[in-house]
Amino acid sequence: MASPQPRSLLSASLASASSLVLLQLFSRVFTFVLNQALVRLVSPQILGTAAIQFELLLSTILFLSREGVRNALLRSSTNQQDTSTSQKDVGKDILVSNISLLPVLLGIPITVASASLYLNTSSSSTSSQPHFRLSVVIYALAAFFELLSEPLYIRAQNELRFDIRVRAEGTAVALKTFTAFIMLVTLSSDWALVAFAVGQAVYGLALLLSFLRVYGRTARFWPKKAQITVHDNTKTQYFDDELLHLSAAMTGQSVVKHFLTEGDKFLVSRLSPLADQGGYAIASNYGSLVARIVFQPIEETSRVFFSKTLSVSSTPPPEAFQMASNILLTLLLLFTHLLLLLVTFAPPYLRLAVSMLLPPRYLTTSAPKILQTYVYYIPMMAFNGILEAFFASTATSADLRAQSRWMLVFSIGFVIAAVVLSQFLELGDAGLVWANIANLTLRAIYAWTFVKRFFLQREAGQIVSWTKAVPPLPVLVSFVLSAITTRWSESMYHNYPLSIRGQINHIAVGVACLAGCLTACFIFERKHMQQVFSVLRKA
DSSP, rough: OOOOOOHHHHHHHHHHHHHHHHHHHHHHHHHHHHHHHHHSSSSSHHHHHHIIIIIHHHHHHHHHHHHHHHHHHHOOOOOOOOOOOOOHHHHHHHHHHHHHHHHHHHHHHHHHHHHHHHHOOOHHHHHTTTTTHHHHHHHHHHHHHHHHHHHHHHHHHHTTHHHHHHHHHHHHHHHHHHHHHHHHHHHHHHGHHHHHHHEEEEEEEEHHHHHHHHHTEEEEEESOOOOEEEETEEEESSOHHHHHHHHHHHHHOOOHHHHHHHEEEHHHHOOOOHHHHHHHHHHHHTTHHHHEEEEEEEEHHHHHHHHHHOTTTTTOHHHHHHHHHHHHHHHHHHHHHHHHHHHHHHHHHHHHHHHHHHGOOOSSSSHHOOOOHHHHHHHHHHHHHHHHHHHHOOHHHHHHHHHHHHHHHHHHHHHHHHHHHISOOTTTTTHHHHHHHHHHHHHHHHHHHHHHHHHHHTGGGGGGOOGGGGGHHHHHHHHHHHHHHHHHHHTTTOOOSOOOOHHHHHHHHHHHHHHHHHHHHHHHHHHHHHHHHHHHHOO
């Protein structure tokens, strides 16, 4: 079956990205407003348990059950909307569709094992909280609800019907946050953990029901036998062999990748007191707000675009390589600007923002120091996310095995760096974030090396260069001058809390410097921006 044309894929991917950004904007603003109330209703200990430990349990179950299968199936060329397929294609579609059911089948033992392990290894200070075990069981049930919707999610993604996901997740996020908020307001503090757990269960159930509303009549949750013909021999099987092996390779790799992705939470949950875990949770929620609103949708839609455009099972046309490199380098250039903005403006204004946003009882936790490190952590998440999205979309099984070996090296290095920085150098939880920054940097370098090799092997190495992801020199100079000016302004108004006049003056300096930087970007990068917009309009 022919692959979709690159431009139609780009158009669909752009529609997906914009929809997902709007979804994330709605969900994050909605949850941000309610979370501002939630953190004032619960103690740092409760927030640490729910937002660090329970969320880690949930992400572990979901990641190990579905991540490898999800990434492998993005490369599938099946289109379940096509009604003119042959009997051979129908059999192939059934085999591929069966693989989308693996997260449900894998999820049952993984959920039971993960929840049991967590219950048996939790510290006494954690497990002694009211209704702790009930909350863990509800979180495990919430994970299984979400896994039941995974085959339908994969189907919608492969059909490029991104609107289904946007509506489903938007509804689920709103119901989750509202449910937790209502329960926290109406029930006693003893039921706080249950409130977070029920909110998550409502999210999983709402997600499942939203997908069933669209695909309910054709949805199935058990593999179906298919007859396929190979070299004039007809045989019966359940799964497509190639995709099954790729799914297995990616699932095995996801174990190491999950530890690297969530390694800081693993260590925080084991090394830090519950109160500091709450501080870490609120800091990561504030710090990753931009990442979740913008980076996550871009990463997910880029993975779809690169998987379909540069499918390793077909021979992409030259236009596909040029378009893929343009998209990749434009995103990297965008993230370079983000790095410059954060490094220039965040440190001089962070103390002022923290004093205004954080509840007083969180100011004595690790939250303020962690937010300082997020200035550098957020851009590295962006660089690594898009580069690993390209890798996951185009890597062969041999590439995945090689990356897994390096991932193991990176994970060992991360643990050593985290322990040294947090314990021996006494940086505390901020040391874990610094270790994560180093880990993300190494992973991004590895992925960039793969990108260069990928295009060189296809005689297109000249179209990718790191210099295309760096702004012109005048733009860099404008950011350096702004960094100097804003830090001078901070030194002039260094006594906190600032008076209203001091706050206004300090902010005015920042606004003026930001305007200067944006003006420099417009003047010296206008031509490049026009080229990008021209490509987007043609899509």
